[in-house]
Amino acid sequence: MALPESIGQFEHVVLAAVLALDEAAYGVTIHAKVEEFIAPRTVSLGAVYATLDRLEDKGLVRSWLSDPTPERGGRSKRHYRLEPHGERALRDTTLAAKRICDNLERIWGEDVWTAGPRWKPVRQS
Amino acid sequence: MDRRPTVETRPPVLIEAIVRLSIPACRREHVIGDLWERYRTPGSFLLDAIRTVPFIVVSQVRRTSMIGSVLIHTFALVVGFAAGAGNFNSAIAPVTAAVVGFVLRDAYKSTVSLTARQVLRDHVVVAGFVAASQIVVALVSPDLLLSFRALVGGTVSFGLTFFLRLQNPGIGSPQPRQAFAQAPASLDALVTEVRMHERLGQRAIRIEMGAGIVVAAFFLIPSANATNWAVRVGWILASAYGLYVAAVVSRHRPRRMPDGLGFTASLEFYRATLERQHRTIRTMWLWYLMPFTPAIAFIMFGGMLVATERGRPLWPGVVFVAVMAGIGLLVHRGSQDMARKLRLRIDTLASAQEQAQ
Incomplete structure (x- = not known):
């Protein structure tokens, strides 16, 4: 059986954003969703486009142009949708991330997710 | 008279025109639209464009x-x-x-x-x-x-x-995987694709045959002026290689699909054509690259004999072989990449054929 397509961390975030937005996934909304996921970090719109291109070349997402709308100066939106391969890659990567989370939770304790700035490293020098 | 300040809801025309020109043509429409949607002030529009356009250009260069x-x-x-x-x-x-x-x-x-x-x-x-x-x-x-x-x-x-x-x-055109994985929507679309494939295939073979003949004639010049027997044999072999390539590729001309075939029959014909082409391209290293190596070996050997006789360094010969090997490797990688794309197209056509039946 062929190994699933490997994706990087940022590709993982972008794929998750495309899936979460469903029909409303295009440049501006994907960028906003990605920033919501990675907050407080920010990312440029261009980095999101470049990642979407890479994902499209890998056959993980599909894109198409919609009809032009007046609020965008009569320009079309490029919509994105996950392909089955993409959803599978997203699931595999998310499962791997979950396994890491579960293991680290055992070390850091359950309150690691809610501790916020109060959290202190276990191994202090 | 209403003296309320007007609020600009669109970027200044000049700035927008500059930004539009800096974006690759196939991305212009939706990227400008997205930048419009995020517009607040001319400065923020320009900053947004400066932070966005380089990524788009680099991404497009990577694709093309x-x-x-x-x-x-x-x-x-x-x-x-x-x-x-x-x-x-x-x-x-x-x-x-x-x-x-x-x-x-x-x-x-x-x-x-x-x-x-x-x-x-x-x-x-x-x-x-x-x-x-x-x-x-x-x-x-x-x-x-x-x-x-x-x-x-x-x-x-x-x-x-x-x-x-x-x-x-x-070369120089983006070929997303999507284009190869999309089944032809109708008989007309399929016939258009097949005719285009035939036309470009015929032209590619004519160019390759022409190049083979020109190369064969051109390599006779250094063979006539060769400094020793090994170099002469090498250039004669290189000349013969040109004729050999012309002869081999002439046998790989794509057959023209007969007119009036139905959707399934056309798919079958086209798939068989692509299968043949896939085999030819996948084995290019064997029939296209390897036969050139004896010529290179003789020219290299002859060059080393001359260098030894005249007390010159041998490294230029090594550089020559390394460059030729590099070109061979690039051609091989390119052919394997082309073969992978063809395989994807063949698989797509096969599943379309199954659905049609």
Whole structure:
């Protein structure tokens, strides 16, 4: 059986954003969703486009142009949708991330997710 | 009279025009639309564009310029300009300008260059880059300006890249996986694809045959002036190789699909054609690259004999073999990449055929 397509961390975030937005996934909304996921970090719109291109070349997402709308100066939106391969890659990567989370939770304790700035490293020098 | 300040809801025309021109043609529409949607002030629009456009250009360059084709273009241009100029230094500026020109032209053009006129137009744009480089050289270091002989050499290089691009329209055009994985929607779409494939295939084979014959004739010149028997045998073998390639590719002409076939029959015919082509391309290293190695070996051996007799260093011969091996590797990688795309297309057609039945 062929190994699933490997994706990087940022590709993982972008794929998750495309899936979460469903029909409303295009440049501006994907960028906003990605920033919501990675907050407080920010990312440029261009980095999101470049990642979407890479994902499209890998056959993980599909894109198409919609009809032009007046609020965008009569320009079309490029919509994105996950392909089955993409959803599978997203699931595999998310499962791997979950396994890491579960293991680290055992070390850091359950309150690691809610501790916020109060959290202190276990191994202090 | 209403004196309330007006609120701009669109970017200034001049700034928008500059930003639009800086975006590759095929991305312009939706990227400008997205930037419009995020518009707040002219400054923020400009900042947004500055943070966005470089990513888009780099991404588009990654899609349109494969490293192998860039290196082959660079090699052809270096050989032409440097051989004509008689020194390497004056070739650096025009070759760099031409390579950058090809890369940017491929990223920014709006359509795939299929016809001779479109390929010629690409070369005219790139010639503009070379001319611009010469203006800069004239201002900075006039002694490195191209001589008439170098210009002739450069023109020959452009001839090579012209035929290379005419033979391989895939060079410089984005080919997303999506395009290969999309089944033809109707009989008309399928027939159009097949006829286009036949036309481009016939043209590619004519160019390859022509190149083989020209190479065969051209390699007779060094064989006549060879310094020893090994070099002479090497160039004669190289000349014979040109004729061999012309003969082999002539047998691989795609057969024309008969008119009036139905959807399933057309799919079957086209799939069989692509299967044959896939086999040919996948085994290119065996029938296209390997037969050239005896010629290289003899030329190398003869060159080493001459170098030993005259007490010259052997490293130029090693560099020659390394360059030839590098070109062979690039051609091999390119052919394997093409074979993978063909396989994807064949699999897509096979599943479309299953659904049609």
